[in-house]
Amino acid sequence: MSTKHLSPELLNERRKQAVQLRLDGYTVAVVSQQTGLSAPTVSAAWKAFREGGWAAVPVKPRGRLKGQANVLSADVQALLWQALFQQSFQQPFQVPDQVPSQWAEEEETPRLIEPGWSSAGLAEWLAIQHGVALSQRAIEHWWEAQGLKHEPWKLSALATQRSQQGRWFRTAVAPHFNKLKEADQRWQGGVRHIAHPTKSLFQIYLHGSRGRLLMRCFESPPDAQAYLSVFAALNAYGVKALMFHGALLTASPDITDWLAQQASFCLVPVPADLALSA
Structure with missing residues (x-):
């Protein structure tokens, strides 16, 4: 249950x-089912009410300034950077119709860590954690302004190219991708250094079958644990094959050992001398 499709008015x-x-005595799990809100969103609204009364319950329509669609206030930008530099938002599993008693409160609801931050995830995190209402489109405009926007590679075109890249794709990637029936099981991603004017910035970017962008950011080159947390999250989400560009992952024994233990997760590294374009 996500709030990403709700307008600020309906969310409030x-x-x-x-x-x-x-107030009527229902548990978080039951309220979540009846309102269509996630358990963390219900808890955030309840906490806001307890601390500030009814006036504190609505999310605050901050962020974009009227007439300046691509400009975010400094405090909202700081919050976005804070999120991108930390591990992704934990999304709860969908609560079944018959909720076990041990799941009665949100603290015990099973959770799944996102592989990276999507614009929808950032919008929901802002609303839940900080009461800030910001659209996915505004976040994506901000990504573009900060150099964070990355376009997925057109793999269908790559598969037919009579080039070094095309031959490599047909030999190294297509055999893995073609064995998978579901498109959502095939992902692409990589790591890159971004020439940002105000900070040292590295980015792990990911694209699913529909090209949706997910990311995590770092102030220095990601270490082995950072890669492993992303790969483990993808594996937990059911991703079976990942085409990955920009890192010599075989140089890390921890990553090599982890990949060797995954019977159903295949990572295909893109050679360093193979230039790919979106």
């Missing part, structure tokens, strides 16, 4: 409804 109505249901 749902948050008020959630608080009223909590």
Whole structure:
């Protein structure tokens, strides 16, 4: 259950409804089912009410300035950077119809860590953690302004190219991708250094079958544990094959050992001398 498709007005109505249901004695799990909000969103609304009353329940429409669609306030930009430099938001599994008693409160709800931050995930994190209402489009405009936007490679075109890149793809990647029935199991990604004017910036970027961009950012080159956390999250999400560019992963014994232990997860590194374009 995600709030990413809700307008700020509808989200605020749902948050008020959630608080009223909590006041009526319903558990977080039940309120989550009845309002369509995630358990963390219900808890955030309840916490806001307890600390500031009804006036504190609605999310604050901050971020984009009227008439300046691509400009975010400094405090909202700082929050976005804070998120991108930390591990991705934990999303709860969908709560089943018959909720076990041990899942009655959100603290015990099973969770799954996202492989990276999507614009939808950032928007939801801002709303839940900071009460800031910001659209996915505004976040994606900000990504572009900061040099964070990355386009997926057109693999269908690469598969037919009579070039070094095309031959490599047909030999090294296509055999793995073609064995997978579901498109969502085939991902691409990489790591790159971004020439940002104000900070040292490295980015791990990921694209699923529909090209949706996910990312994590770092102030220095990612270490083995950073890669492993991303790969493990992809594996938990059911990704079976990942085409990855920009890192010599075989230089890390930890990564090599982890990959060797994964019977159902295949990582195909892109050779360093193979230039790919979006």
